[in-house]
Amino acid sequence: MAxxxxxxxxxxxxxxxxxxxxxxxxxxxxxxxxxxxxxFPKGLDLSIYTQANLNEVAKRLNERPRKTLDFETPTKxxxxxxxxxx
Numbered sequence: 855m856a857x858x859x860x861x862x863x864x865x866x867x868x869x870x871x872x873x874x875x876x877x878x879x880x881x882x883x884x885x886x887x888x889x890x891x892x893x894f895p896k897g898l899d900l901s902i903y904t905q906a907n908l909n910e911v912a913k914r915l916n917e918r919p920r921k922t923l924d925f926e927t928p929t930k931x932x933x934x935x936x937x938x939x940x
Contacts, residue, residue: 882922889915 858869872879893911894900900908916932919925 886915889918 858871861867862869877884890911893914894903916929917927919927923931
């Protein structure tokens with residue numbers, strides 16, 4: 855992210871870069887990879903799936919309660935954020 859400093863100043867959101875080859879520094883990323891592996895084993899060619907298949911998996915994952923969201927779904931949290939904006 856080339857403009858991370860400008861982004862941080864504009865949004866007051868801290869940017870953190872993980873060290874290469876240190877997956878434990880990317881906890882939610884690694885968790886998401888694990889969830890995806892339930893549907894798509896590592897090394898699988900995703901081109902064998904239709905967009906509809908991929909959309910269905912995304913829907914299932916976004917409707918799955920997450921501990922990090924106090925057992926709410928990502929979909930519900932997203933809609934709450936959108937509603938609070940406007």
